[in-house]
Amino acid sequence: MKISVIKIGGNVIDHPEKLEKFLTEFAKLEGAKILVHGGGKIASGLSKQMGITPKMVDGRRITDAQTLDIVTMTYAGLLNKKLVAKLQSLGCNALGLSGADAGVIHADKRPVKTVDYGFVGDPRDDGVNTSFLATAIKTGVVPVMCAITHDGEGQLLNTNADTIASTVAKAMSSVSDVDLVYCFEKKGVLSDPSDDDSVIELVNPENYTAYKDKKVITDGMIPKLDNAFEALEKGVSRVVIRSSNDLLEPSGTEILA
Amino acid sequence: MKISVIKIGGNVIDHPEKLEKFLTEFAKLEGAKILVHGGGKIASGLSKQMGITPKMVDGRRITDAQTLDIVTMTYAGLLNKKLVAKLQSLGCNALGLSGADAGVIHADKRPVKTVDYGFVGDPRDDGVNTSFLATAIKTGVVPVMCAITHDGEGQLLNTNADTIASTVAKAMSSVSDVDLVYCFEKKGVLSDPSDDDSVIELVNPENYTAYKDKKVITDGMIPKLDNAFEALEKGVSRVVIRSSNDLLEPSGTEILA
Numbered sequence: 001m002k003i004s005v006i007k008i009g010g011n012v013i014d015h016p017e018k019l020e021k022f023l024t025e026f027a028k029l030e031g032a033k034i035l036v037h038g039g040g041k042i043a044s045g046l047s048k049q050m051g052i053t054p055k056m057v058d059g060r061r062i063t064d065a066q067t068l069d070i071v072t073m074t075y076a077g078l079l080n081k082k083l084v085a086k087l088q089s090l091g092c093n094a095l096g097l098s099g100a101d102a103g104v105i106h107a108d109k110r111p112v113k114t115v116d117y118g119f120v121g122d123p124r125d126d127g128v129n130t131s132f133l134a135t136a137i138k139t140g141v142v143p144v145m146c147a148i149t150h151d152g153e154g155q156l157l158n159t160n161a162d163t164i165a166s167t168v169a170k171a172m173s174s175v176s177d178v179d180l181v182y183c184f185e186k187k188g189v190l191s192d193p194s195d196d197d198s199v200i201e202l203v204n205p206e207n208y209t210a211y212k213d214k215k216v217i218t219d220g221m222i223p224k225l226d227n228a229f230e231a232l233e234k235g236v237s238r239v240v241i242r243s244s245n246d247l248l249e250p251s252g253t254e255i256l257a
Numbered sequence: 258m259k260i261s262v263i264k265i266g267g268n269v270i271d272h273p274e275k276l277e278k279f280l281t282e283f284a285k286l287e288g289a290k291i292l293v294h295g296g297g298k299i300a301s302g303l304s305k306q307m308g309i310t311p312k313m314v315d316g317r318r319i320t321d322a323q324t325l326d327i328v329t330m331t332y333a334g335l336l337n338k339k340l341v342a343k344l345q346s347l348g349c350n351a352l353g354l355s356g357a358d359a360g361v362i363h364a365d366k367r368p369v370k371t372v373d374y375g376f377v378g379d380p381r382d383d384g385v386n387t388s389f390l391a392t393a394i395k396t397g398v399v400p401v402m403c404a405i406t407h408d409g410e411g412q413l414l415n416t417n418a419d420t421i422a423s424t425v426a427k428a429m430s431s432v433s434d435v436d437l438v439y440c441f442e443k444k445g446v447l448s449d450p451s452d453d454d455s456v457i458e459l460v461n462p463e464n465y466t467a468y469k470d471k472k473v474i475t476d477g478m479i480p481k482l483d484n485a486f487e488a489l490e491k492g493v494s495r496v497v498i499r500s501s502n503d504l505l506e507p508s509g510t511e512i513l514a
Contacts, residue, residue: 046330049307069335075301077334078326081405081413085357089411095359100342102352102398115477135396141359148338154346156338 001236003032007165012244013040013079013186022183023083023234025247027090032137032176034168035094037083038161040053043067063118063158071158073181075146084144095141099123099149100156102132105164107149108156121149121157123164125234128171162224166231173235180236181225183244188253189225191216204256205229210237217221225255232257259434259494260289260394264422268442269501270297270336279440280340282504284347289433291425292351294340294403295418300324300331320375328415329355332403341401348360352398355360356380356406357413359389362421364406364414378406378414380421382491390412415418419481423488430492437493439481440501445510448483461513462486482512489514 006029012022026035047054055062063071080096087094093157099105099121105128107121133143145168147161162182169180188199193209203211208225211217217225228239232255243253263286269279279451283292304311304327312319337353344351356362356378362385364378390400402425404418419439426437445456448468460468466480468474474482485496489512499509 072338073330073334075334076338077330077332079355081329081333081355084355085407085413086411088357088360088407088409093359094357096355096357098338098341098353100338100345100353102350103345132396132398135392139389139392150345152345154343156342213344223307 001032001137002179003034003172004179004181005034005165005169005172006181006183006247007036007038007161007245008183009038009161010040012183013037013042013140018244022244022247023086024090025118027092029248033142034133034137034172035083035087035142036147036161036165036168037075037079037144038147039071039075039079042079043071046070046074057115057117062116063120065119068119068156068158071220072148072156076148080144080146082232087142087144093141094144095136096146098145098156099120099159099164103131103150103152104129104132104143104145105149105159105167107159109155109157110149119155119157121151121159122164123149123159123167125167125170128168130171130175133168133172134175136252162227166227166236169231169236170234173237177237178235179238179240180228180231181247182228182239182241183247184241185243187243187251188241189217189221199251200253202254202256213225229257258289258394259436260291260429261286261436262291262293262422262426262429262505263438264293264295264418264442265440265501266295267297269440270294270299275501279501279504280343281347284344284349286505290399291390291394291429292340292344292399292424293404293418293425294332294336294401296328296332296336297403300328303327303331313325314372314374316388317372317374319373320413322376325376325413325415329405329413333405334421337401337403344399344401350398350403352393353401353403355413356416356421360386360409361389361402362386362416362424363398363409364416366412368410368416376412376414378416380406380416380424382424382427383427387428387432390402390425390429391432419484423484423493425439426488426493427491430494430506434494435492436495436497437485437488438484438504439496439498440504441498442500444500444503444508445498446474446478456508457510459511459513460485485512486514491497
C-alpha cells in the first residue's frame with residue numbers, strides 16, 4: 001500500500017472555484033490518501049465579526065483561550081465538515097479528524113521561552129495513532145485532518161498544518177510507503193520569483209545549499225524545505241511541492257534526500 | 258456485543274460541573290458505547306455575540322445559511338472537540354463525528370410544507386453507516402456524535418439530537434443488542450411534575466395511553482416516548498429515560514414495548 005498525504009492551505013481554501021477543482025481532483029486521486037488542511041482567512045474573519053483583534057507576535061498568531069475556541073470552531077467545525085460533506089458528494093468516503101479524535105495526534109503545549117504562543121501544540125513524533133489511521137484507510141476511508149491537536153489531558157491545541165502533514169507522513173511511513181505533497185499557490189519552488197514557470201524540478205541537499213547561498217531559495221520556502229528533508233530522513237518516500245491547481249499532473253518540485 | 262447509545266442535551270452541556278461528572282461516569286461505563294450530544298445554549302450565545310437574532314417558528318429554530326454555519330461551528334467544532342479531548346483524557350478513545358464523517362448519517366432536507374425550516378435534515382432510517390460504526394466500536398473506539406448530518410450531495414443539515422440517537426440505536430440493532438438511554442434534567446418520567454421523586458419506573462403501551470388520558474404525561478414528554486416506542490418496535494432492546502446525574506445507577510423510567 002502507498003499513502004499520499006496531501007496538504008492544502010489558505011490559497012485553495014479561501015477561493016471557492018479553486019477549492020471545487022482541487023476537491024474534485026483529490027476525490028479522483030487513486031490509492032490510499034489523507035488530506036491535511038490549514039485554516040485560511042476564516043478564523044480572522046470570524047474574530048473580526050466578533051470584535052476580537054487577533055494577537056500576532058513576529059507574524060505568528062498568539063492563541064489565547066478565546067482564539068483557541070475560534071480556531072476550533074472554524075477549522076474543526078465549519079471548514080472540516082464542509083470539506084468532508086463535499087468530498088462525500090464526490091464519492092470519496094471522507095472522515096474529518098482533529099488530533100483529539102481517536103487520539104490521532106498527541107501534541108505538547110509549546111513551552112514559553114521568549115514568547116508565550118498560548119495554546120499552541122507541537123505534535124510528538126511518536127504521537128500519531130497509526131493503527132487507527134491504517135485501519136480506517138484499509139476500509140476505504142479518507143482521513144481529512146484539520147490543524148487542531150490535543151495534549152491527552154483534555155486541552156485542545158492550535159497547530160501548524162504543514163507540521164501536521166509532515167508528522168502524519170513520517171509516522172505512517174512505519175506502516176506504508178508515503179508520498180507527501182504540499183500544495184501551494186505557485187507551480188513549485190521557483191528559481192526566479194517573478195517567473196511562475198521557473199520551477200526547479202529537483203532539490204537535493206547539494207543544490208539546496210547552493211540555492212540558499214545564492215539567495216535563490218529564501219524566507220518562507222526554507223522551513224518548508226527543511227521540513228521536507230526531515231520527512232525524507234524519517235522514512236517518507238517522496239516529497240513534492242506543487243500547485244494545488246495541478247494535483248493530478250506530474251509537476252512541481254521534487255525533493256530528494 | 259451490546260451497545261449503549263447515550264444521549265445528552267443542554268442541561269448537561271451548559272453546566273461544567275454536571276458535564277465533568279457525566280463524562281467521568283460515561284468514560285467508566287463498561288462495554289461498547291456511543292455518545293450523542295445536543296448543542297445547548299452555545300449556538301444562541303455565539304449568534305448573539307455576532308449580532309444575529311435566531312429565527313424561531315413555533316419554538317423551533319429556523320436554520321438559514323448563516324445559522325447552519327454557526328451550529329456547524331459550535332456543535333461539530335467547539336463542543337464536539339471539547340467533549341472528545343476531555344474523554345481522551347479520561348482514557349476513553351472518543352472519535353467525534355458529524356453525520357457527514359464517513360457518511361455516518363445520511364439525511365434528507367426537510368420538505369417545505371407550511372413552514373420552511375431551512376437547512377434541517379431528517380435522517381433516513383437506512384442512512385446509517387452501521388459497518389463503519391461497528392468496525393470502529395470493535396477496535397475500542399467510542400463514537401461521539403453531534404447533531405449535524407448531510408444529504409450526500411454536499412449539503413450539511415441541522416438535525417434533532419434525540420432523532421440522531423434513536424436513528425443510530427435502531428440502525429445498530431441490526432448488528433448488535435442496543436440500549437438507548439436518554440439523559441435529561443429529571444430523574445425520569447414523573448407522575449407529578451412538582452415532585453422530583455415521583456418517577457414512573459415503567460411505561461408500557463397500556464399505561465402510556467392511561468397516563469396520556471389522565472394528562473399525567475403531556476407536552477414535550479410525548480414525542481420523547483413516541484420515539485422510544487418506535488425504537489423498541491424497530492429492534493432496540495431497551496429504552497431508558499434517566500437523569501444525566503445517575504448514568505451508572507439503575508434508575509429512571511424504563512420503556513417497554
